[in-house]
Amino acid sequence: MAHELEQSALSRYLEKHGLKHTKQREAILEVFLEATGHITSEAIYETVRTTHRHIGFTTVYRTMKLLCEAGLAHERHFDDGITRYEIPHEHHDHLICTRCGKIIEFECRMIESAQDEIAARYGFDLLRHRHELYGHCADCQK
Amino acid sequence: MAHELEQSALSRYLEKHGLKHTKQREAILEVFLEATGHITSEAIYETVRTTHRHIGFTTVYRTMKLLCEAGLAHERHFDDGITRYEIPHEHHDHLICTRCGKIIEFECRMIESAQDEIAARYGFDLLRHRHELYGHCADCQK
């Protein structure tokens, strides 16, 4: 079993909350960490099924929610209505190709401070934002 | 009947597409135009019902879709998953209070050009974007 660090972080979280360590949770975390990019619940389900044939959709959904609460995954919602999960890392937004589905992360300090300025202008206490750019990637323009 | 300009724009659109002018369509357009801000289908339904008791949800949904096609309404989707409609006007993004639901429009040239620059950097042909700031408005911070 790889990803010892994350697996033990999960164990600590479960123990701390009186929850149980199960094969399913371990397997789903493993699949999620192995995936590159922004994986969907369905993709996790399909992959985990190859090694644990009995796991149900429900358990994948529930476990991904749990991993989010434990800080081991971040949920993302784009315009197709399908929830995707990322491995948490520093703040960023996304550029999404509407043809091939490619997702690129970007970070822009200037936009971030412009957002703070706009929130301040309207007296808002800014909690979060959603910023997505949709278009056609270089490959899909050919 | 108020909003003669929009009503005749609707009539022109219907005629041009071989569609029919109905009381329901007229009434729904009227309610939509009277509303301030970002109205939901449900709110339109509730309001139109006060004068046209027989109208169904389905017709409201269908008619709002039609008004969007005719350029008389614009659809917006925020994080609560409920479609809202605006009267079309120049490009803008939104600041949304997660306590009271207040929606404020903003426009920022600097962010727009930063977006163009980011898209160019990754070779993207930018088609649209989604930019929403979520927080607590001044009133809700008290």
Place this chain on the structure above:
DNA sequence: TTTCTATTGAAACCGATTTTCAATTCCAAC
């Protein structure tokens, strides 16, 4: 006023996700 087609409204359906609930599994105490 006939006729043809578009429209309507109720009800069924959609699809991603959540909830329900009985059966199972974990795990701590014996």
Place this chain on the structure above:
DNA sequence: GTTGGAATTGAAAATCGGTTTCAATAGAAA
């Protein structure tokens, strides 16, 4: 180890905006 009780699981049903279906109705052209 066994036991017992709470947490977990998976299948099926429910959810929730919104859309589709379909028979009945209503525009509007002849």
